[in-house]
Amino acid sequence: MSTLLSELQRDALQELMNISMGQAANALARLIEAKITLSIPKIVMVSAYEFQQMFVTDQYWFTRQSFLGSVKGEVLTLLARAGTEAIGELMDYVLPLDDRSRKELLLELANILAGACLNGFSSQLALHAKLSMPTIFQPDTRQAESFRWSSTLLLEVEFQLEGTAFDSRIVICLEGGSVEVLIGKLNELLED
Amino acid sequence: MDLPRLHFQLNNRLPLGICVLNAEYQVLYWNDFFSDRTGQSLAAIQGQNLLEMFPAQSRYLKKKIDSVLVLNNASFSYWEHQPHVFPFSSSRPITGEETLMYQNIEFLPIESEDSSVHNVCLVVQDVTELASYFQAEQLLSAKLEQEGAELKALNEKLSMAQSQLLQSEKMAAIGQLAAGVAHEINNPIGFISSNLQTLQDYATRLLKLTEFYEKVVSKTGNDAYLAMQRDMQQRLQFGFVRQDLPDLLKESIDGIDRVSEIVKNLKAFSHVDNAQWQPADLVDGLENTLKIAANQLKYKVEIHRDYAEDLPQVYCQPNQINQVFLNLLVNAAQAMEHKGHLYLRAWQQNKDVCIEVRDTGPGISSEHMKRLFEPFFTTKPVGSGTGLGLSLSYSIVKKHHGEIQIHSTPGEGASFVVILPITGPEKTADLPGSEQLIS
Numbered sequence: 088m089s090t091l092l093s094e095l096q097r098d099a100l101q102e103l104m105n106i107s108m109g110q111a112a113n114a115l116a117r118l119i120e121a122k123i124t125l126s127i128p129k130i131v132m133v134s135a136y137e138f139q140q141m142f143v144t145d146q147y148w149f150t151r152q153s154f155l156g157s158v159k160g161e162v163l164t165l166l167a168r169a170g171t172e173a174i175g176e177l178m179d180y181v182l183p184l185d186d187r188s189r190k191e192l193l194l195e196l197a198n199i200l201a202g203a204c205l206n207g208f209s210s211q212l213a214l215h216a217k218l219s220m221p222t223i224f225q226p227d228t229r230q231a232e233s234f235r236w237s238s239t240l241l242l243e244v245e246f247q248l249e250g251t252a253f254d255s256r257i258v259i260c261l262e263g264g265s266v267e268v269l270i271g272k273l274n275e276l277l278e279d
Numbered sequence: 280m281d282l283p284r285l286h287f288q289l290n291n292r293l294p295l296g297i298c299v300l301n302a303e304y305q306v307l308y309w310n311d312f313f314s315d316r317t318g319q320s321l322a323a324i325q326g327q328n329l330l331e332m333f334p335a336q337s338r339y340l341k342k343k344i345d346s347v348l349v350l351n352n353a354s355f356s357y358w359e360h361q362p363h364v365f366p367f368s369s370s371r372p373i374t375g376e377e378t379l380m381y382q383n384i385e386f387l388p389i390e391s392e393d394s395s396v397h398n399v400c401l402v403v404q405d406v407t408e409l410a411s412y413f414q415a416e417q418l419l420s421a422k423l424e425q426e427g428a429e430l431k432a433l434n435e436k437l438s439m440a441q442s443q444l445l446q447s448e449k450m451a452a453i454g455q456l457a458a459g460v461a462h463e464i465n466n467p468i469g470f471i472s473s474n475l476q477t478l479q480d481y482a483t484r485l486l487k488l489t490e491f492y493e494k495v496v497s498k499t500g501n502d503a504y505l506a507m508q509r510d511m512q513q514r515l516q517f518g519f520v521r522q523d524l525p526d527l528l529k530e531s532i533d534g535i536d537r538v539s540e541i542v543k544n545l546k547a548f549s550h551v552d553n554a555q556w557q558p559a560d561l562v563d564g565l566e567n568t569l570k571i572a573a574n575q576l577k578y579k580v581e582i583h584r585d586y587a588e589d590l591p592q593v594y595c596q597p598n599q600i601n602q603v604f605l606n607l608l609v610n611a612a613q614a615m616e617h618k619g620h621l622y623l624r625a626w627q628q629n630k631d632v633c634i635e636v637r638d639t640g641p642g643i644s645s646e647h648m649k650r651l652f653e654p655f656f657t658t659k660p661v662g663s664g665t666g667l668g669l670s671l672s673y674s675i676v677k678k679h680h681g682e683i684q685i686h687s688t689p690g691e692g693a694s695f696v697v698i699l700p701i702t703g704p705e706k707t708a709d710l711p712g713s714e715q716l717i718s
Contacts, residue, residue, distance in 0.1 A: 114349065114350045114351075114352075115350075117349055118345075118346060118349050118350060179342060187359070187360055188360070190359070190360065191357070191360035191361070194355070194357065194360075195346075195354070195355075198352070198353070198354060198355060199346065199350060199352060199354075202350065202352035202353060203350060203352055206351065206352060217353075218353060220355045220357070220383070220385070221355070
């Protein structure tokens with residue numbers, strides 16, 4: 088990652104992310120009327136192997152959702168398997184969740200979180216990107232080689248719902264070309 | 280080019296439902312997709328509350344719309360989860376199998392000049408075709424999976440049948456051999472045995488006669504005769520012969536008795552004599568078998584019996600069932616290397632009689648469990664087990680339309696329960712008789 092972003096650029100991006108994630112958490116908290124805590128966003132430097140290891144877990148469900156605009160990429164959302172009932176209740180779902188309603192809940196949650204993150208992120212940088220419908224992602228059915236990893240930039244933030252076991256991680260992956268757009272925008276900001 | 284006119288035309292030609300609401304859920308606009316399907320023109324419903332127009336789904340719609348208004352973020356509805364949000368009829372009313380349209384819906388925020396969100400746009404996509412294709416595919420794959428499983432079960436059955444065929448052929452060959460050998464040996468054993476008896480009788484008489492002559496000689500008081508007798512007896516070591524002769528004969532008779540016992544067992548094993556179907560007391564059979572297996576069991580095994588009283592007789596082939604008991608008892612004995620306990624239990628369960636043989640050996644690991652009845656599968660050292668015992672037992676019990684249940688916790692021993700129907704196999708017509716094993 089250090090080859091892609093200078094330290095200065097990274098700090099700036101992190102700060103921007105922090106603001107936008109705060110807005111995302113705020114929006115979600117308003118919607119479900121519960122307290123949300125979030126981690127400081129990470130611009131993580133991980134190897135292809137580590138990236139792939141992220142999906143080797145039975146603690147999380149995964150969703151993915153592409154976005155298109157002046158920046159392109161995918162948002163991957165990791166949603167804790169524990170505590171989905173609690174958040175389902177907050178979001179007005181009929182309990183206990185069956186397989187279908189759990190999937191619906193996961194997709195809705197992922198969409199809210201990813202949408203809020205991406206919205207905040209792109210409006211801070213005066214970029215625009217539209218999210219498509221999220222779908223459930225089952226990484227175990229895919230070979231790691233098929234990840235087009237080498238040119239992606241990874242921005243990660245964790246949300247936690249207070250008083251429950253639920254937490255989630257949002258990972259924004261930018262395509263190679265989009266990283267350059269991002270760097271350009273960052274430089275504009277830094278020069279101001 | 281007249282762009283607004285183009286937009287208007289496109290709006291109404293697109294295969295998408297478009298509906299715009301304000302924050303009070305009032306319809307500001309909907310395109311022909313909506314008016315064609317509801318039969319209500321835009322003019323007729325403009326300003327009406329959408330939630331009131333579709334009360335069945337109002338809770339869901341409200342939740343989605345609120346989420347868009349609060350978060351300023353698009354929301355989605357999937358046909359997999361909410362197939363028919365709007366009660367529109369299928370896009371294939373004549374030939375389609377579905378009666379209602381499957382829909383994907385996007386709820387999009389529409390920003391005003393100050394980028395606050397007051398309006399929401401619903402975009403409805405008809406995915407009936409896709410959904411029915413997907414569902415058909417799922418049905419197909421479920422069917423395939425089921426057929427695959429059936430095929431697999433059939434294959435397993437086939438290979439089981441094949442191995443049992445092989446097994447019974449082997450047993451038939453062994454049986455035939457044993458029967459032949461038993462028959463051939465039986466005759467010479469018969470005359471050897473009776474000759475030995477006669478020989479014993481003659482020997483006794485000869486010895487008595489010798490004693491008589493000794494007495495006569497001693498009565499004469501003739502020293503020369505006495506010396507000759509003593510001298511001759513010493514030369515022939517007669518003292519020892521006299522002592523050893525009865526022992527030799529007795530041992531030989533014991534030996535030949537044992538041989539004829541073995542022959543008898545061999546004949547029993549080949550089922551020449553008694554593969555008859557008859558009512559039999561299973562506990563008696565178990566006890567008799569226990570005596571045969573006594574050699575393997577004594578010293579190291581403590582036997583506990585728990586037999587229910589008044590057990591009914593079971594219609595079966597007693598010799599074959601005893602063979603099953605023997606296998607189970609020997610296995611249990613061999614499982615317990617050092618001292619252990621053997622629990623024998625018999626009880627009635629509905630129309631079956633159950634016999635349990637439980638040991639306190641090391642138990643059976645789950646990987647072995649699967650192969651237990653496989654012919655030639657054995658965990659015993661080479662030479663100790665053929666791997667045929669349990670598979671033979673299995674086929675015998677199956678032939679009786681019964682079953683063998685195994686319970687084992689590794690480290691705590693194993694329990695084998697033989698369950699046999701009291702009345703025997705239902706159809707006596709297709710009973711495999713003894714000839715199956717020896718022919």
